[in-house]
Amino acid sequence: MAISYWRRRDRYYRLLGNKCSGCGSEYYPPVYICRRCGSESLMDVEMPKTGQIITYTVLREVMAGFEGQQPLVLGIIRLDNGVKILGQIVDTPLEALRIGSRVKMVFRKIREESEAGQIYYGYKFTTL
Amino acid sequence: MGRVIVASVGYTKVGDHWDKSILDLAVEASKKALKPYSNIKPDVVIVANMFSGQSSKQEHLGALLASALNLVGIPAFKIEAACASGGVAFNVGYRMIRSGEADTALIVGVEKMRDLDVPEVSLALSMAESAEYTQFIGATFLSLNAMLARLYQETYNVTREELSAFPVIAHQNATTAEHAQFRKAINVDDVARSPLVSDPLRLLDCAPIGDGAAAILLTSDRVDEEDEVEVLSSKISTNIFSLYEREDMLTFSATKEAASKAFSEAGISLSDVDVLEIHDAFSVTAALSVEAMGFSKPGEGAKDAAAGVYSLKGRHPALTFGGLKGRGHPVGATGLYQIAELWLQLKGRGGLNQVDGCRIGVAQNIGGVDTTSVVTVLARR
Numbered sequence: 001m002a003i004s005y006w007r008r009r010d011r012y013y014r015l016l017g018n019k020c021s022g023c024g025s026e027y028y029p030p031v032y033i034c035r036r037c038g039s040e041s042l043m044d045v046e047m048p049k050t051g052q053i054i055t056y057t058v059l060r061e062v063m064a065g066f067e068g069q070q071p072l073v074l075g076i077i078r079l080d081n082g083v084k085i086l087g088q089i090v091d092t093p094l095e096a097l098r099i100g101s102r103v104k105m106v107f108r109k110i111r112e113e114s115e116a117g118q119i120y121y122g123y124k125f126t127t128l
Numbered sequence: 129m130g131r132v133i134v135a136s137v138g139y140t141k142v143g144d145h146w147d148k149s150i151l152d153l154a155v156e157a158s159k160k161a162l163k164p165y166s167n168i169k170p171d172v173v174i175v176a177n178m179f180s181g182q183s184s185k186q187e188h189l190g191a192l193l194a195s196a197l198n199l200v201g202i203p204a205f206k207i208e209a210a211c212a213s214g215g216v217a218f219n220v221g222y223r224m225i226r227s228g229e230a231d232t233a234l235i236v237g238v239e240k241m242r243d244l245d246v247p248e249v250s251l252a253l254s255m256a257e258s259a260e261y262t263q264f265i266g267a268t269f270l271s272l273n274a275m276l277a278r279l280y281q282e283t284y285n286v287t288r289e290e291l292s293a294f295p296v297i298a299h300q301n302a303t304t305a306e307h308a309q310f311r312k313a314i315n316v317d318d319v320a321r322s323p324l325v326s327d328p329l330r331l332l333d334c335a336p337i338g339d340g341a342a343a344i345l346l347t348s349d350r351v352d353e354e355d356e357v358e359v360l361s362s363k364i365s366t367n368i369f370s371l372y373e374r375e376d377m378l379t380f381s382a383t384k385e386a387a388s389k390a391f392s393e394a395g396i397s398l399s400d401v402d403v404l405e406i407h408d409a410f411s412v413t414a415a416l417s418v419e420a421m422g423f424s425k426p427g428e429g430a431k432d433a434a435a436g437v438y439s440l441k442g443r444h445p446a447l448t449f450g451g452l453k454g455r456g457h458p459v460g461a462t463g464l465y466q467i468a469e470l471w472l473q474l475k476g477r478g479g480l481n482q483v484d485g486c487r488i489g490v491a492q493n494i495g496g497v498d499t500t501s502v503v504t505v506l507a508r509r
């Protein structure tokens with residue numbers, strides 16, 4: 001897991017997606033071939049760090065590796081460039097969760113494997 | 129092109145099989161399917177399974193099962209397409225017979241889920257989504273479907289009671305299905321009072337975790353029977369991989385395309401379908417599935433279910449032995465349980481669950497959130 005995490009560190013730390021050189025479509029996660037025009041000429045580009053909640057849930061049954069973190073608030077967010085992204089929503093009272101709420105990206109710990117094990121960091125979102 | 133016949137089926141009860149291994153289950157279902165045709169030796173064994181490596185530390189299931197069945201020498205392999213593994217394996221067996229590569233095929237779906245605890249099952253299932261961008265942040269299938277359910281209710285003004293209709297139908301039909309995991313009727317109040325697991329989804333919106341195996345013996349038209357069940361078509365389609373990458377999250381476009389092609393190849397229209405098995409892993413999944421296939425208009429799947437359209441005596445009888453919710457959802461086997469149940473219906477062996485006079489049955493089996501979809505059409509001759 002450590003190597004596959006390291007490989008994607010810029011994706012996780014800076015929301016580095018990509019953009020089609022042909023038609024300008026942007027993607028996160030990055031794509032290999034532009035879905036809109038089929039171009040294979042894509043360049044890395046950082047996504048905007050703000051957007052709004054399209055839908056969300058409060059997950060009360062977490063998967064292995066996330067024990068102790070429940071409930072986990074997850075949302076699909078439309079970033080200001082139109083790209084949709086899945087992320088955790090933190091530091092927000094549950095009763096303040098709304099479709100349409102403005103959010104910004106924050107850099108957080110995702111999980112840790114054990115006291116002496118790997119710690120994974122990445123993006124989460126918080127309401128503005 | 130020769131015809132392809134579902135000659136026989138075999139399956140285990142779905143649920144807790146503490147005393148049986150993944151191979152025990154696969155052999156049990158296989159023997160039941162092979163029993164009526166002791167003269168037939170399959171030309172190929174195809175195993176449908178999603179996560180035997182996770183649950184049983186066992187891969188190479190094709191050769192493992194072929195060897196256990198004393199079928200050494202024939203081709204045998206595993207097909208994996210998440211929860212659509214069963215439907216895809218069926219499709220491959222069907223194509224092998226149609227192409228003349230095989231005369232008979234034994235297709236066996238199996239999943240051992242209960243040896244894992246619930247967080248481990250959630251992790252194993254999440255491997256059907258993006259490991260790097262969905263699983264990494266802790267999003268499970270339950271949470272993705274919950275976000276979809278919220279969007280569905282919000283977009284189409286679907287009430288809690290309407291969303292509960294498919295689970296209620298599933299449980300009602302499962303009460304009289306011997307192989308079902310949950311043979312207990314529930315009502316909309318039970319669903320509304322069940323624990324919130326990922327809002328708006330409650331426990332009774334979700335298919336359970338269970339072990340099971342289902343086997344299908346497919347043959348060319350050598351087997352001569354009057355009421356034989358023929359495969360009219362089987363089509364696979366795929367969608368943009370992750371739910372959140374799709375512009376329109378509420379249209380199951382893989383199901384839409386697979387259904388349209390399958391119905392067209394079978395030469396049938398919606399009104400010809402007498403019995404329907406859909407992939408009701410979650411209440412919202414059932415609703416979006418019937419909408420994508422065209423049985424309900426967009427936004428009206430759950431409302432139609434609440435109005436009785438999909439009940440056993442309704443216009444489109446669905447989930448006739450309980451579906452994924454009531455019969456259970458041993459993921460890699462599910463698509464083949466659906467085929468086995470259509471076979472029971474078309475043979476008139478449905479018992480208390482029989483849909484009278486049915487001739488054409490349709491199964492829809494999906495992997496991921498409609499990421500892979502298989503639609504199969506069977507008919508009684």
